[in-house]
Amino acid sequence: xxxxxxxxxxxxxxxxxxxxxxxxxxxxxxxxxxxxxxxxxxxxxxxxxxxxxxxxxxxxxxxxxxxxxxxxxxxxxxxxxxxxxxxxxxxxxxxxxxxxxxxxxxxxxxxxxxxxxxxxxxxxxxxxxxxxxxxxxxxxxxxxxxxxxxxxxxxxxxxxxxxxxxxxxxxxxxxxxxxxxxxxxxxxxxxxxxxxxxxxxxxxxxxxxxxxxxxxxxxxxxxxxxxxxxxxxxxxxxxxxxxxxxxxxxxxxxxxxxxxxxxxxxxxxxxxxxxxxxxxxxxxxxxxxxxxxxxxxxxxxxxxxxxxxxxxxxxxxxxxxxxxxxxxxxxxxxxxxxxxxxxxxxxxxxxxxxxxxxxxxxxxxxx
Numbered sequence: 001x002x003x004x005x006x007x008x009x010x011x012x013x014x015x016x017x018x019x020x021x022x023x024x025x026x027x028x029x030x031x032x033x034x035x036x037x038x039x040x041x042x043x044x045x046x047x048x049x050x051x052x053x054x055x056x057x058x059x060x061x062x063x064x065x066x067x068x069x070x071x072x073x074x075x076x077x078x079x080x081x082x083x084x085x086x087x088x089x090x091x092x093x094x095x096x097x098x099x100x101x102x103x104x105x106x107x108x109x110x111x112x113x114x115x116x117x118x119x120x121x122x123x124x125x126x127x128x129x130x131x132x133x134x135x136x137x138x139x140x141x142x143x144x145x146x147x148x149x150x151x152x153x154x155x156x157x158x159x160x161x162x163x164x165x166x167x168x169x170x171x172x173x174x175x176x177x178x179x180x181x182x183x184x185x186x187x188x189x190x191x192x193x194x195x196x197x198x199x200x201x202x203x204x205x206x207x208x209x210x211x212x213x214x215x216x217x218x219x220x221x222x223x224x225x226x227x228x229x230x231x232x233x234x235x236x237x238x239x240x241x242x243x244x245x246x247x248x249x250x251x252x253x254x255x256x257x258x259x260x261x262x263x264x265x266x267x268x269x270x271x272x273x274x275x276x277x278x279x280x281x282x283x284x285x286x287x288x289x290x291x292x293x294x295x296x297x298x299x300x301x302x303x304x305x306x307x308x309x310x311x312x313x314x315x316x317x318x319x320x321x322x323x324x325x326x327x328x329x330x331x332x333x334x335x336x337x338x339x340x341x342x343x344x345x346x347x348x349x350x351x352x353x354x355x356x357x358x359x360x361x362x363x364x365x366x367x
Contacts, residue, residue, distance in 0.1 A: 082127070136195070249328040
């Protein structure tokens with residue numbers, strides 16, 4: 001029997017529109033998403049990587065603090081930064097905290113940026129901190145068929161990366177992956193053992209995280225509860241890129257406010273908004289959501305709050321930008337939310353790229 005959400009993180013049990021339609025069923029497309037994990041029970045020592053160019057830009061600086069916009073959500077507190085202009089190092093610093101996965105606050109350690117009049121000319125090099133690779137990692141993951149606003153997965157198979165083999169012992173509700181030391185193909189810092197647990201309900205997944213039964217949890221965009229988002233764990237969540245885009249046809253310039261509200265208020269910022277332009281129109285929009293979306297009723301009700309006009313705007317979802325029809329515009333990129341315990345936040349961020357694995361969502365219309 002599903003557990004009451006109010007038991008997790010001391011919440012009241014109030015659900016959002018995205019949460020209420022989660023159990024609807026539909027068959028949809030293959031996705032590539034992030035499994036990011038955390039650990040208990042032993043570690044391996046790991047050395048820091050060498051400095052390398054980082055996809056971030058300096059916004060401004062004040063009183064020994066430097067504020068940057070990060071190009072991804074896998075930024076690690078403790079990362080050392082080097083600021084370079086025309087091949088010359090002008091300052092160094094260290095990341096102190098990350099806000100909403102994108103705004104980075106760094107502490108200046110040497111040098112100065114005060115003489116630089118054009119922040120866009122400053123190149124940033126990053127050197128991730130040394131961290132400890134866990135021996136055992138446990139992750140909670142959405143089970144096949146768990147509803148999301150954009151898709152629902154039918155029976156799935158989740159394969160480990162090269163150099164890692166599947167071993168018995170995890171039961172019918174997950175996998176047990178073992179590092180194969182006979183080959184060098186495994187990703188750097190991959191742990192000895194990874195235990196993947198599947199959850200039919202995100203509320204149960206949140207409870208398991210709170211109780212320490214898992215070390216990290218992967219959520220579909222928009223489904224993490226308000227209670228967890230307000231909890232310290234949720235505030236440090238990673239939003240990790242996955243394959244899939246939302247596109248729209250029939251857009252006009254005046255539709256930007258409705259789409260911004262959709263991403264901000266209904267998906268809680270979990271999707272990555274893509275900048276777009278469209279010509280103006282004298283007609284008001286009437287938003288239509290792809291019938292294959294499990295969350296179609298809730299999404300259309302939400303968009304109808306902005307009014308209903310004569311000009312149809314159709315929203316669709318697909319696994320790759322190459323499938324976007326001519327004349328349509330990509331408005332959101334797919335991201336998944338990963339929550340990990342504070343003690344292993346750095347490890348989670350560092351391993352995220354290596355832990356992207358294909359999750360095949362079979363059914364209805366094939367790929």
